Amino acid sequence: MTEVVNQEEQSAAPQLSLQDIATAVQVIDICSRRGGFEGAELSAVGGLRERFVTFINANQQKGEEAPEGAVPEPEVEEETVSS
Numbered sequence: 001m002t003e004v005v006n007q008e009e010q011s012a013a014p015q016l017s018l019q020d021i022a023t024a025v026q027v028i029d030i031c032s033r034r035g036g037f038e039g040a041e042l043s044a045v046g047g048l049r050e051r052f053v054t055f056i057n058a059n060q061q062k063g064e065e066a067p068e069g070a071v072p073e074p075e076v077e078e079e080t081v082s083s
Contacts, residue, residue, distance in 0.1 A: 018056050019067045025052050026069025 028049045031037060037045050056067065 017067075018059060021052050021056055022067040023069040023071055025049055025056075026071045028052075030071060 028045060032045070060067070
């Protein structure tokens with residue numbers, strides 16, 4: 001009985017892929033462009049981003065392209081200008 005429970009717990013363990021980490025890098029880039037970080041936070045955020053990129057590059061398969069983030073682009077509504 002204990003073995004069955006342990007196997008179920010192991011199979012339900014959270015997974016993290018290179019794609020997930022690439023998405024985190026993209027989120028950092030988007031937040032940075034939008035001014036989401038204060039000056040004092042920039043070195044910590046930049047350091048985390050660099051560690052993510054280094055990890056992705058070190059763990060991707062030889063000859064394989066680096067994964068891209070999967071953050072959807074927001075739809076931009078055009079404003080109508082009436083005279």
